[in-house]
Amino acid sequence: MSHATAPAAINLDRPRFRSVILDVDSTVCDIEGIDWLAARRDPETARESEALTAQAMAGEIPIEAVYTRRLQRIRPTDDELLALAHAYRAALQPGATELIAALQRAGVQVHLLSGGLRRAIVPVAEQLGLPANRVHAVALARDTDGTLSLLDGDQPLATQRGKPLIVQQLALATPSVMIGDGSTDAAVRGVVTQFIAYTGVAHREHVVAVADAVADSFAALYPLLFHPVSSR
Numbered sequence: 488m489s490h491a492t493a494p495a496a497i498n499l500d501r502p503r504f505r506s507v508i509l510d511v512d513s514t515v516c517d518i519e520g521i522d523w524l525a526a527r528r529d530p531e532t533a534r535e536s537e538a539l540t541a542q543a544m545a546g547e548i549p550i551e552a553v554y555t556r557r558l559q560r561i562r563p564t565d566d567e568l569l570a571l572a573h574a575y576r577a578a579l580q581p582g583a584t585e586l587i588a589a590l591q592r593a594g595v596q597v598h599l600l601s602g603g604l605r606r607a608i609v610p611v612a613e614q615l616g617l618p619a620n621r622v623h624a625v626a627l628a629r630d631t632d633g634t635l636s637l638l639d640g641d642q643p644l645a646t647q648r649g650k651p652l653i654v655q656q657l658a659l660a661t662p663s664v665m666i667g668d669g670s671t672d673a674a675v676r677g678v679v680t681q682f683i684a685y686t687g688v689a690h691r692e693h694v695v696a697v698a699d700a701v702a703d704s705f706a707a708l709y710p711l712l713f714h715p716v717s718s719r
C-alpha cells in the first residue's frame with residue numbers, strides 16, 4: 488500500500504468541513520461488497536449481481552428493486568461476511584487510512600455511509616479508527632436456513648433515497664461534505680454543503696456532472712478538504 492501524505496501546501500490544522508461522509512464500495516475500498524459475495528457463487532449469480540449493481544449505481548433502476556433479490560440469491564453465511572470484511576480491509580484505497588486519520592486529528596467528524604452490509608464494514612471502520620456508531624449501512628437478519636439473507640426490518644440504506652434520509656437524520660455539523668462514486672451518493676447533494684465525486688475506482692459521468700468537485704485519488708482529496716497553508 489502506498490502511503491500518500493498531505494501535499495506540502497496543505498494546512499492540516501485547517502479543515503474546510505466539520506463533517507465528512509464517505510461512501511465505502513468503490514470509494515474507500517476498491518470492491519463492491521455484494522458483488523464480491525456473489526462472485527463466490529455460480530458464474531450466473533455473479534454476472535447477474537454485477538449487472539444489477541452497475542444498473543443501480545448508474546441510476547437506471549432503483550436499488551430497492553434489486554437488493555432483496557441479490558441477498559436471496561447469494562444467501563451469505565457468517566463466515567462469508569467475515570471473509571468480506573477481510574477483503575474490504577485489503578482493498579482500502581491508497582492513502583485512505585492516512586486521510587481519515589488527518590481529518591480526525593483536525594477534529595472533523597468522519598462517517599461511513601454505505602448501501603453495503605454493516606457486518607462486513609464495521610471491521611474496516613475499526614481499522615480506520617472509526618467507532619461502530621460512525622458506520623451507517625445495511626443490517627441483515629438471519630433466515631430460517633441460518634444464512635443472513637434478510638433485511639433486519641426497515642433498512643433505508645437498501646433503498647434509493649436512503650442516503651439523503653440518513654444524512655438528514657444525523658443532523659451533522661456543517662459545513663458537511665459527501666464523497667462517493669455512485670448515484671445514491673450524488674442524491675445526498677441536497678442535504679450536505681458539498682458533494683465530491685470520487686473517480687479513483689469507478690468513473691460515472693452522470694455523477695461527475697452534478698458534483699461540486701471531483702477527486703481521482705485520496706491524495707487529490709487533501710486540497711478539497713483542507714485549506715492551503717497560505718490562506719488566512
Ligand SMILES: [Mg+2]
Nearest residue numbers: 510512513669
Ligand atoms: Mg460506491
